[in-house]
Amino acid sequence: MCESGGTPAGEPGDSQHVRAPRCEPVADHGGTSPSDAASLTVSLVIPAYNEALRLPPYLASIRHYFDMQYPAAYEVIVVDDGSADHLLETLTPICGEWPQFVFLRHPRNQGKGAAVRTGVRAARGDRILFADADGATPIEEERRLSAALEAGADVAVGSRLAGDSQVVRRRFWSRAILGRVFAATARSLFCLPVRDTQCGFKMFRREAAARLFALSHENGYLFDIEILALAQQLDYRIAEVAINWAERPGSRLRLCRDACGILAGLERVRRRLKRLRLDYDGKQPTESAR
Numbered sequence: 001m002c003e004s005g006g007t008p009a010g011e012p013g014d015s016q017h018v019r020a021p022r023c024e025p026v027a028d029h030g031g032t033s034p035s036d037a038a039s040l041t042v043s044l045v046i047p048a049y050n051e052a053l054r055l056p057p058y059l060a061s062i063r064h065y066f067d068m069q070y071p072a073a074y075e076v077i078v079v080d081d082g083s084a085d086h087l088l089e090t091l092t093p094i095c096g097e098w099p100q101f102v103f104l105r106h107p108r109n110q111g112k113g114a115a116v117r118t119g120v121r122a123a124r125g126d127r128i129l130f131a132d133a134d135g136a137t138p139i140e141e142e143r144r145l146s147a148a149l150e151a152g153a154d155v156a157v158g159s160r161l162a163g164d165s166q167v168v169r170r171r172f173w174s175r176a177i178l179g180r181v182f183a184a185t186a187r188s189l190f191c192l193p194v195r196d197t198q199c200g201f202k203m204f205r206r207e208a209a210a211r212l213f214a215l216s217h218e219n220g221y222l223f224d225i226e227i228l229a230l231a232q233q234l235d236y237r238i239a240e241v242a243i244n245w246a247e248r249p250g251s252r253l254r255l256c257r258d259a260c261g262i263l264a265g266l267e268r269v270r271r272r273l274k275r276l277r278l279d280y281d282g283k284q285p286t287e288s289a290r
Contacts, residue, residue, distance in 0.1 A: 046058075046119070047112045081111070102122065111219030129201075129203040148241050162242040194238060230273070
């Protein structure tokens with residue numbers, strides 16, 4: 001099934017819909033929380049921007065794994081974040097022959113966080129996983145995150161720095177070091193219980209995903225930090241889970257070049273969380289201002 005995705009809460013200017021040709025549209029999900037339709041065991045959300053080359057092989061491995069692991073009890077939601085390549089044309093044929101596949105599309109690029117948010121609010125799974133489109137994390141690592149939720153966690157964070165993770169790096173070590181410095185800064189600033197905040201492989205219980213993504217605002221690189229900081233502030237149980245990961249070329253983030261913007265973003269998230277007024281009587285938290 002294919003349709004244009006809705007827009008994150010608080011961004012009315014992005015309400016335009018773009019329907020994928022030759023695909024059956026799905027219902028308009030709306031809202032800011034996972035769909036109330038009949039639930040599945042797991043929903044996989046994949047944000048994609050100009051991933052026409054890297055995504056199809058990953059989807060093939062995902063389909064093989066999920067068909068074996070969760071036959072007819074899963075869905076894969078790809079959110080095209082306004083790609084300028086041939087992603088739409090590449091994935092359109094899949095819509096008609098893979099019943100568990102859903103394709104949503106932003107009319108313009110909004111950022112990875114916005115794409116994940118769109119996918120989460122369309123998801124019907126009891127467990128909601130998001131994964132980067134490059135396939136750096138084998139889909140089989142889903143088992144480890146699911147086990148963490150079954151053991152009591154509300155949020156399971158795939159980690160390249162924990163336990164028996166096996167990591168294949170192809171980048172300069174300077175970038176890896178800068179990444180660790182950033183993660184350490186964010187971890188200290190928000191008292192996060194995980195070392196690897198930026199790995200694009202995270203799983204949530206349905207209720208936790210609904211609450212966290214309804215409160216989130218970050219659309220770019222810092223959305224992981226915001227989600228984890230919200231989870232920490234709301235007393236959700238967070239587990240850091242060792243995974244296998246192999247770096248793929250093509251990262252669009254340059255930590256040195258973008259350092260000032262990232263630091264400003266961290267301060268923005270910190271101020272927003274400080275303004276967040278939590279109601280511990282079970283009601284939805286509210287914000288005084290953005």
